[in-house]
Amino acid sequence: MMRSYKIGVIKGDGIGPEIVDEAIKVLDAVASVEQINFDYEEFLLGGAAIDETGVPLPEETIQGVKKVDAVLFGAIGGPKWDTLERHLRPESGLLGLRKAMGTFANLRPATVYDELINASTLKPEVVKGVDIMVVRELTGGIYFGQPREYGEEKAYNTMVYTRPEVERIAKVAFEIAMKRDKRVCSVDKANVLEVSQFWRDIVEEVHRDYPEVELSHMYVDNAAMQLIRDPKQFDVILTGNIFGDILSDAASMLSGSIGLLPSASTGEGVGLFEPIHGSAPDIAGQGIANPIATIASASMMLRYALGEESAADRIDTAIKKALAEGYRTQDIAAFDAKEVVSTSEMGSIIADYAAK
Ligand SMILES: NC(=O)C1=CN([C@@H]2O[C@H](COP(=O)(O)OP(=O)(O)OC[C@H]3O[C@@H](n4cnc5c(N)ncnc54)[C@H](O)[C@@H]3O)[C@@H](O)[C@H]2O)C=CC1
Ligand SMILES: CC(C)CC(=O)C(=O)O
Ligand SMILES: [Mg+2]
Numbered sequence: 001m002m003r004s005y006k007i008g009v010i011k012g013d014g015i016g017p018e019i020v021d022e023a024i025k026v027l028d029a030v031a032s033v034e035q036i037n038f039d040y041e042e043f044l045l046g047g048a049a050i051d052e053t054g055v056p057l058p059e060e061t062i063q064g065v066k067k068v069d070a071v072l073f074g075a076i077g078g079p080k081w082d083t084l085e086r087h088l089r090p091e092s093g094l095l096g097l098r099k100a101m102g103t104f105a106n107l108r109p110a111t112v113y114d115e116l117i118n119a120s121t122l123k124p125e126v127v128k129g130v131d132i133m134v135v136r137e138l139t140g141g142i143y144f145g146q147p148r149e150y151g152e153e154k155a156y157n158t159m160v161y162t163r164p165e166v167e168r169i170a171k172v173a174f175e176i177a178m179k180r181d182k183r184v185c186s187v188d189k190a191n192v193l194e195v196s197q198f199w200r201d202i203v204e205e206v207h208r209d210y211p212e213v214e215l216s217h218m219y220v221d222n223a224a225m226q227l228i229r230d231p232k233q234f235d236v237i238l239t240g241n242i243f244g245d246i247l248s249d250a251a252s253m254l255s256g257s258i259g260l261l262p263s264a265s266t267g268e269g270v271g272l273f274e275p276i277h278g279s280a281p282d283i284a285g286q287g288i289a290n291p292i293a294t295i296a297s298a299s300m301m302l303r304y305a306l307g308e309e310s311a312a313d314r315i316d317t318a319i320k321k322a323l324a325e326g327y328r329t330q331d332i333a334a335f336d337a338k339e340v341v342s343t344s345e346m347g348s349i350i351a352d353y354a355a356k
Contacts, residue, residue: 004037005306008064008071008270010097013047013081014279015289015343016074022291022347023072023298026318029351030302030311041068046076046093046279056081056093062100070305071101071272072298075279099139102268104165105172106138106244107300108276110231110251110261115323119256119335122228127254132234133180134251135173136244138265140165143241159195161240166199170206173238177213183235185216187223187243199240220247227251248276257331259290262297264304273301287342288330292319295350318353322346 009024011017024040031038043061050056056076065071076094112120112130120127145158170186177184186203188196200217207215218226220243226233227247231254239247252258258277265272275293283289296319303312326338327349333340341349 002035002037003306003308004039005070006039006041006068007301008068009040009042010045010061010065010071010073011042011048012045012074012076012279013078014075014281014284016076016279018284018287018289018343019275019291019294020072020074022343022350023294025344025347026295026315026351026354027072027298027302029355030314033355034308034311034314036308036311043071045073045097047078047081048076049093050081057096057100061097065097065101065270065272068270070301071270072294072301073272073274074294075275075277077279078281078284095143098265098272099144101265101270101272102139103265103272104137104139104267105169106134106136106263106265107172107176107304108134108136108244108248108251108261108263110134110248110254112255113260113320113323115320116256116260116332116335119332121253121256122231127231130231130254132231132237132251132254133176134237134239134244134248135169135176136248137161137165137169137240138244139241139267141241159193159240159242161195161199163202166202167206170203170238171209173236174206174210174213177236178210181235182212183214183216184238185218185223185234185236187218187220187237187239187247189220189243190217191219196240203238223247224250227254252276256335257290258293259329259331260292260296262293262295262300264297264300266304271301271305273297273305283330287344289343290329290331291343291347292329292350295319295347314354315350318350321353322349325349 011020110132142159145160190196261276299312299315302308328337
């Protein structure tokens with residue numbers, strides 16, 4: 001029987017439209033063989049929204065994304081808008097959207113494709129088999145904390161976490177760990193920050209409900225080093241908003257390119273599926289962006305939001321096949337390439353494999 005889903009699409013700025021178009025190409029390819037129908041509805045966010053409406057997060061976007069089954073998002077921002085007044089910055093558009101959607105849990109898998117083992121900046125034996133899930137708190141912490149101020153003589157932000165915020169993200173991490181290798185490493189800076197000691201204490205409390213899961217704690221500076229030294233020691237990394245943002249970008253170099261890593265932002269309602277990278281204005285419009293992070297985010301959308309496991313498997317297998325066959329975008333062109341392809345060629349190759 002045909003299944004129908006309404007997908008909200010936010011292409012955004014910079015490379016956003018280029019990479020989202022490729023993810024849609026791949027979704028349409030799997031739809032044709034999986035008895036699925038996707039209806040897409042586009043919404044504005046970030047710079048594109050400022051240009052069109054004057055604000056980074058229009059009310060139509062906030063209301064519209066509540067009425068779809070899932071949202072696929074590219075990226076926003078760029079020099080044209082980043083210098084605008086603080087409250088008009090595109091980031092506040094994305095932060096506002098995440099808050100409005102209640103997507104407090106950002107799942108960022110950092111996996112290494114065997115097919116691309118030489119692309120890592122680390123030795124193959126260090127990264128082969130890396131399979132980390134970063135569980136990043138997404139709607140609290142220093143990106144949201146009040147008070148915040150930019151003044152003439154001083155500026156500050158505030159890192160705040162409330163008990164319910166820590167409890168719910170810790171639960172997500174432990175639940176995910178139960179389906180994996182049952183190890184959670186909670187990353188904080190509890191030697192310096194009260195908010196981190198609070199985080200650590202509550203993670204310990206929540207852990208009592210998950211005795212089968214091994215819990216460890218690590219300071220974020222050490223975690224950054226350990227990720228590069230011996231990434232295979234990690235299974236699930238549980239951390240706050242800013243630390244997860246930074247650690248996941250660092251983790252992308254285990255796989256070889258930030259253009260490879262997807263994410264799922266889930267929580268109270270509709271989920272938001274987005275690559276971990278930004279809008280890459282430095283390469284926008286050149287047809288060289290790697291669309292795999294966004295295509296893999298579409299796969300996470302199928303798996304986590306729509307329960308379409310078979311379609312998601314098709315996409316994951318197609319990505320691996322494209323890499324195994326030696327197709328490479330510019331960012332990974334130096335590693336065992338048989339053919340260097342454009343953003344849209346990579347999308348078409350993956351779409352073709354996914355439909356077979
Ligand atoms: N989720 C979002 O919408 C995010 C937006 N941003 C915004 O993006 C803009 C640029 O920020 P940056 O710090 O430069 O981070 P970025 O992630 O956009 O780019 C960092 C570097 O990675 C490269 N890169 C990123 N994605 C790639 C891809 N798919 N294929 C190949 N190379 C890729 C870029 O060319 C650049 O050299 C800023 O306006 C920033 O605020 C940054 C992070 C997340
Ligand atoms: C608005 C920023 C926090 C976006 C970002 O860098 C991210 O979510 O990875
Ligand atoms: Mg980031």
